[in-house]
Amino acid sequence: MKKLNRRQFLGSTAALVVLTPSIFVAGRSSAGGHLPKVDPNDPQAKALSYVRESPKADNICANCQLYTGSADASWGPCAIFPNKEVAAGGWCSAWVKKAG
Numbered sequence: 337m338k339k340l341n342r343r344q345f346l347g348s349t350a351a352l353v354v355l356t357p358s359i360f361v362a363g364r365s366s367a368g369g370h371l372p373k374v375d376p377n378d379p380q381a382k383a384l385s386y387v388r389e390s391p392k393a394d395n396i397c398a399n400c401q402l403y404t405g406s407a408d409a410s411w412g413p414c415a416i417f418p419n420k421e422v423a424a425g426g427w428c429s430a431w432v433k434k435a436g
């Protein structure tokens with residue numbers, strides 16, 4: 337095994353200290369932290385007729401199978417729009433009733 341001299345050791349330790357917070361930030365955003373909201377004017381959102389306020393009272397993102405936000409959140413992730421959040425009270429044409 338190669339021995340590190342003091343300069344090499346301090347350099348690798350400094351890199352670890354600098355990179356560690358960015359790893360935590362990346363992990364938090366992918367776990368549903370503060371993702372950007374889906375813009376209803378995005379081409380994909382338009383293609384699916386996504387709206388932030390559902391015209392159908394019983395069909396909203398919060399009770400859609402593809403919604404993974406918490407029950408009390410007003411925004412949450414959706415499998416159709418990766419790395420973005422949809423409105424809990426929104427809707428799109430891909431809506432599927434949540435099982436259970």
Ligand code: SF4
Nearest residue numbers: 397400403414428431
């Ligand atoms: S698939 Fe459509 S209705 Fe279902 S959570 Fe996503 S945006 Fe809302």
